[in-house]
Amino acid sequence: MNAYVDTVESPAGELAFAVDGEGALVSLHFVEGDGLGMEESLEDEGFVLLRGEGRTAGAREELREYYAGERREFGLPLALVGSEWQRAVWMELTRIPYGETRSYGEIADLLDRPGAARAVGRANATNRLPLVVPCHRVIAADGSLGGFNGGLHIKERLLEHERRVVGS
Secondary structure (H helix, E strand, C coil): CEEEEEEECCCCCCEEEEECCCCCEEEEEECCCCCCCHHHHHHHCCCEEEECHHHHHHHHHHHHHHHCCCCCCCCCCECCCCCHHHHHHHHHHCCCCCCCCEEHHHHHHHCCCCCCHHHHHHHHHCCCCCCCCCHHHEECCCCCCCCCCCCHHHHHHHHHHHHHHHHC
16 A cells, blocks of 8 residues: 655644555654654654655645644545544544543543543544544543654644634
């Protein structure tokens, strides 16, 4: 399978992303964040990495609009690869309104799985499309940030960006 890779600047630093041949978003990665780089992960999964600005233009534009405060919802097709539970959690995350947060427990309750807050957290940790599948909007029940795959400093920047846009 081919993955077309590109980068875009954001208030949370450089963001690398990849789309497949149909333009569906396959992966997003905050370059300054924690963990294995996106390209290495995709290669480990058997993707052939290519450059193609024409193929990545739609995703790049939607990401640019988000960071400019012009877009609050993404329209990109998403390649969600995971278990049924993970996909259910990720789809629920896309329903969290821009500039708002939900707790891990609230997400579990919305999925008719009370008490599954930790399982929601594990699904968030495997989200390959942070920002577009907005796991940064999920916080602990006590109001603390909880975790974030790219690092809490990036989660803080994303939440602050959305608060700033909503408040303007």
